[in-house]
Amino acid sequence: MSEILRQHAEQLFAQELEELQKQDGQKRPANWKLSPQSVVSYLIGGKLKNGFEVSPKYIGKRSLMEIAVATLTTDRALLLYGLPGTAKSWVSEHLAAAISGDSTLVVQGTAGTSEESVRYGWNYARLIAEGPSAAALVETPVMRGMKEGKIARIEELTRIGADVQDALITILSEKSLPVPELNFEIQAIKGFNIIATANNRDKGVNELSGALKRRFNTVVLPLPATIEEEIDIVRRRVESFEKIMDLPAQPPALQEIRRIVTIFRELRAGVTLDNKTKIKIPSGTLSTAEAISVVNSGLSMAAYFGDGELKAGDLAASIIGSVIKDPVQDKVIWQEYLETVVKPREEWSDIYRACRDL
Numbered sequence: 001m002s003e004i005l006r007q008h009a010e011q012l013f014a015q016e017l018e019e020l021q022k023q024d025g026q027k028r029p030a031n032w033k034l035s036p037q038s039v040v041s042y043l044i045g046g047k048l049k050n051g052f053e054v055s056p057k058y059i060g061k062r063s064l065m066e067i068a069v070a071t072l073t074t075d076r077a078l079l080l081y082g083l084p085g086t087a088k089s090w091v092s093e094h095l096a097a098a099i100s101g102d103s104t105l106v107v108q109g110t111a112g113t114s115e116e117s118v119r120y121g122w123n124y125a126r127l128i129a130e131g132p133s134a135a136a137l138v139e140t141p142v143m144r145g146m147k148e149g150k151i152a153r154i155e156e157l158t159r160i161g162a163d164v165q166d167a168l169i170t171i172l173s174e175k176s177l178p179v180p181e182l183n184f185e186i187q188a189i190k191g192f193n194i195i196a197t198a199n200n201r202d203k204g205v206n207e208l209s210g211a212l213k214r215r216f217n218t219v220v221l222p223l224p225a226t227i228e229e230e231i232d233i234v235r236r237r238v239e240s241f242e243k244i245m246d247l248p249a250q251p252p253a254l255q256e257i258r259r260i261v262t263i264f265r266e267l268r269a270g271v272t273l274d275n276k277t278k279i280k281i282p283s284g285t286l287s288t289a290e291a292i293s294v295v296n297s298g299l300s301m302a303a304y305f306g307d308g309e310l311k312a313g314d315l316a317a318s319i320i321g322s323v324i325k326d327p328v329q330d331k332v333i334w335q336e337y338l339e340t341v342v343k344p345r346e347e348w349s350d351i352y353r354a355c356r357d358l
Contacts, residue, residue: 009093016054017097030149031150056236077168078217082223083201083223085289115167117164119167137179146176158206165208166209166211227262234260237292247300256312259348320334
């Protein structure tokens with residue numbers, strides 16, 4: 001087992017990518033490792049002609065992945081948009097891994113992300129000693145993507161300041177990156193494109209300019225449509241976590257995953273699954289990603305501080321931590337949910353007691 005804490009997609013799923021390449025008889029765009037059809041097969045999963053099983057990376061509408069992949073075959077960039085925890089970064093990473101064989105060309109968007117992080121920077125020691133030169137240039141992931149014909153990723157685009165965002169306009173429209181200090185430009189080679197992600201909780205923080213919006217094709221990734229779909233996502237991701245962390249715990253019972261997902265879906269929707277009881281909605285997102293985190297935390301508790309079997313007591317603290325983001329407002333909402341929804345469910349008595357005791 002690898003000692004690396006978190007492997008990149010192209011490392012973790014190397015065998016699947018290799019098998020898809022062997023079976024891929026479709027035409028590939030320039031510098032793509034797989035054809036568009038095979039990229040979608042990698043994301044959605046399924047059996048290949050030789051019987052090899054490809055695991056699903058995205059559980060949802062196939063058409064969304066087809067639109068995303070088709071966009072990347074054109075000169076338009078791709079913006080994955082949606083609520084936090086809807087697998088935007090996950091899909092972005094796997095798209096880059098399948099298309100370029102390299103998902104590491106990433107710019108992480110924050111309020112402090114500078115223009116140098118997007119365009120290029122300088123090695124100031126060499127700059128002072130030698131003056132402006134190609135050797136003193138520090139390449140960003142975007143510049144490398146342009147030079148190598150690969151996909152570059154920009155995470156949380158709307159967290160980046162508007163003036164820095166606009167540094168992308170020339171790159172996306174002209175497919176070139178001027179370096180005026182050296183009187184030359186980097187011209188993108190075929191295969192280069194950008195995948196950006198943004199979540200609607202950041203709407204209004206740093207809105208994209210009209211000029212930049214026009215250079216992106218937006219694909220909205222929704223929350224899982226059904227509870228079974230969300231349970232399947234959580235189960236698969238938790239199983240992957242167990243393998244990587246090599247936890248001395250039993251695999252999580254499907255019953256526990258179902259209860260966590262039920263709690264999160266009800267609080268997100270503001271109504272119980274049977275539509276009989278209305279519930280106040282807390283301030284947090286309670287996304288699928290947070291449900292995965294709750295189960296993973298519970299497994300660690302069970303493994304190292306329990307008997308290895310995931311129980312309600314192992315999950316309680318993480319559930320409360322996910323729900324209660326505002327210590328005043330959310331605490332009241334959670335207590336009300338606990339008493340009016342969780343308590344009457346006899347089969348949930350253990351989770352009620354565990355949460356009440358905390």
